[in-house]
Each structure stands twice: as structure tokens, then as C-alpha cells.
Amino acid sequence: MVLPRKKDDISHELWEQCPSCREMVLKKELEVNLRVCPKCSFHFPLSARRRIDITVDSGTFFEKDAHLEPVDVLNFKDTKRYSERLREAQEKTGLKEAFLYGLGEIYGNPVVVGAFDFEFLGGSLGSVVGEKVTRAIEESMKTGRALVIFSCSGGARMQEGTLSLMQMAKTSAALARLRRHGIPYISVLTDPTTGGVTAxxxxxxxxxxxxxxxxxxxxxxxxxxxxxxxxxxxxxQSAEYVLEHGFLDMVVDRRKLRDTLGKLLFLLYH
Structure with a gap:
């Protein structure tokens, strides 16, 4: 005997409530709208892979260093072991780490593009994330492609201690080398971008x-x-407040972000 599903189960499969305007939105409509509420334009979170998919030209993305994953060198434990937290995050997201990157094109403009995934331990900056970001920067230097990174992070990964904090200096030094090569870097800040990644x-x-x-x-x-x-x-600390105080160049709706990046890259390349 097959029991009918509860109405609540069906509604959760079909609808999602906007945390801003509290309106119920069809999940299909939300996905078509790039997970932006059609009622109030609230921007829902995006996974790193989905972020890449909606940004680069179809079929052009080639991921690099997907095999790299962190090791619990400190044998760290808070309420649970760091190794257990890593395993849970990997199962939840399908990623080895909180950052992925690769080669792609945006409106035909070649780029190295990377994105943080907040669902993986808050998108925190650990030693492997720092290594992958640095490799993305070095790939830009090697190929001459512009670099685009989507940040979404709670900051440094406390379970890795000083090893995590070192990544701030490591990635910043790599970006200084990129600038000396004259290769442009476009940083896109998404909700939230805080702590060591902001710094x-x-x-x-x-x-x-x-x-x-x-x-x-x-x-x-x-x-x-x-x-x-x-x-x-x-x-x-909202994007609009930060823009008003001179720390941003533009606040761009997600639905216009790919077009904006395409135009900026065209100007930078030509």
C-alpha cells in the first residue's frame, strides 16, 4: 500500500519562501531567475558550481586541481573532529574543498574563473583553499587570461590555526605578482564576504x-x-553602504552580472 504524501512535503518540493519579503516562490521560477526573488530581488545563495555555470559560456569551463583536499594536520577537535567536519562538507557539496577554479570564457573572452562555496565550512580560507586560489592566480600569469573570483566566505578557517592565516599573505603576494604582470583581476563579492577573505x-x-x-x-x-x-x-556593511563609502566600483544585480563581466572583459582585452 502506497500512502499519499503530505501536502507540506509537496509544497516544499515546489515552493521556496523568500527570507526577505516572505513570499512563496515557485522553485522552477526561482532557478530560471538565477535564484533571485522575482518579487523583491533578494539574492538567494548559490553553490560555487552553479555560480560558474551561470557565468561562463556553455561548454567552455575546464576545472583544474579538483583533486586537492585538506588534511587535518593539527588533529583539531572542537565539538567534533575537523576530519569529520571535512567529510560531512564533502558529502554535502560534492566538492573536495570550499573553492573551485578553472579555465573558461565569458562572451568569448578567455578567463581564469574561481568561486567559493559557502556550504563548505562557510567558504572558509584554509591551506588548500589558499593553494587553489594561488594556483588560479599563477594560471592567469601563465596564460595571460584575466582573473575573475567570486568570494563568499566567513573568513579564515579556525580549525587550521596559523596555517589558515598564512593564506591571506600567500594569496595577496600572488596577486601582487599578477599586477606586476599587468593582468587584470575582477573581484566579485557575494553574500557574505567577511574576515580574512575580505582582508x-x-x-x-x-x-x-x-x-x-x-x-x-x-x-x-x-x-x-x-x-x-x-x-x-x-x-x-551592506554592498550599497560599502559602495557609497568608496570601497566598491559597482553593485550589480546577479541577472546582469554576466553581461557586465563580458563588457568589462571586452574593454580590458581591447
């Missing part, structure tokens, strides 16, 4: 873009508020 590769782009409403900062607003003991301005 390194996130804010070092020749052109820095962000998605609407993205949280961008070093320490979080709650920590800052408790430290200074004052109320923070409305919209503090």
Missing part, C-alpha cells in the same frame, strides 16, 4: 563588484556593535 583577495581586485545586499566586512556587525558600544548606521 586579502576580496578587496584587492583591479575592479571590485558586489551583488545587491551582500554583507561585506571584516568583523561582523554584532561584534563591532558590542566592541564600540554604539548603534551602527542603517545598512552598515
Amino acid at each position: 586579502s583577495i576580496g578587496m584587492l581586485g583591479d575592479i571590485i563588484l558586489a551583488e545587491p545586499g551582500a554583507l561585506i566586512g571584516f568583523a561582523g556587525p554584532r561584534v563591532i556593535k558590542e566592541t564600540i558600544g554604539e548603534e551602527l548606521p542603517p545598512g552598515f
Whole structure:
């Protein structure tokens, strides 16, 4: 005997509630709209692979160093072992690490493109993430392709201690070499981009873009508020606030981001 599914189960399969306007949106409609709410334009999270898929020209992406994965060299344990957290994150996302990169094209413009995946331990910057980011930068230097990185991270990975913090210097030094080669780097900040990623590769782009409403900062607003003991301005650390204060070049709706990148790359290449 087959029992009918509950109405709630069916509705969760078909609909998703927008956390901003609270409206129910058909999942199919949301996917077609690049996971941007059609009612209020709230930008839902995207996986790193989906981010790459909607950005590069179809069939042009070739992933590099997909086999690299972290090792628990410190035998770190908090409420559970770091090795267990890694295994769970790998099973959840299908990725070996929180960052993937490769070669591709955007409107025919050749690029090295990479993206963080927040579902993998908060997109945190560990030693393997730092190595893959550095290899992406070195690939740009080797091939002469512009570099595009989508950041989405909670910052340095605490389970790797100093090894994680070293990646800020390592990736920043690699970007300095890229700049000396005269190869452009476009940094795209998505929600959230905080901590060590903001303090390194996130804010070092020749052109820095962000998605609407993205949280961008070093320490979080709650920590800052408790430290200074004052109320923070409305919209503090939002992409729009950061743009207004001169730290971004543009805030671009996700539905226009591929077109914007294509135009920028055309200008940079020609």
C-alpha cells in the first residue's frame, strides 16, 4: 500500500519562501531567475558550481586541481573532529574543498574563473583553499587570461590555526605578482564576504563588484556593535553602504552580472 504524501512535503518540493519579503516562490521560477526573488530581488545563495555555470559560456569551463583536499594536520577537535567536519562538507557539496577554479570564457573572452562555496565550512580560507586560489592566480600569469573570483566566505578557517592565516599573505603576494604582470583581476563579492577573505583577495581586485545586499566586512556587525558600544548606521556593511563609502566600483544585480563581466572583459582585452 502506497500512502499519499503530505501536502507540506509537496509544497516544499515546489515552493521556496523568500527570507526577505516572505513570499512563496515557485522553485522552477526561482532557478530560471538565477535564484533571485522575482518579487523583491533578494539574492538567494548559490553553490560555487552553479555560480560558474551561470557565468561562463556553455561548454567552455575546464576545472583544474579538483583533486586537492585538506588534511587535518593539527588533529583539531572542537565539538567534533575537523576530519569529520571535512567529510560531512564533502558529502554535502560534492566538492573536495570550499573553492573551485578553472579555465573558461565569458562572451568569448578567455578567463581564469574561481568561486567559493559557502556550504563548505562557510567558504572558509584554509591551506588548500589558499593553494587553489594561488594556483588560479599563477594560471592567469601563465596564460595571460584575466582573473575573475567570486568570494563568499566567513573568513579564515579556525580549525587550521596559523596555517589558515598564512593564506591571506600567500594569496595577496600572488596577486601582487599578477599586477606586476599587468593582468587584470575582477573581484566579485557575494553574500557574505567577511574576515580574512575580505582582508586579502576580496578587496584587492583591479575592479571590485558586489551583488545587491551582500554583507561585506571584516568583523561582523554584532561584534563591532558590542566592541564600540554604539548603534551602527542603517545598512552598515551592506554592498550599497560599502559602495557609497568608496570601497566598491559597482553593485550589480546577479541577472546582469554576466553581461557586465563580458563588457568589462571586452574593454580590458581591447
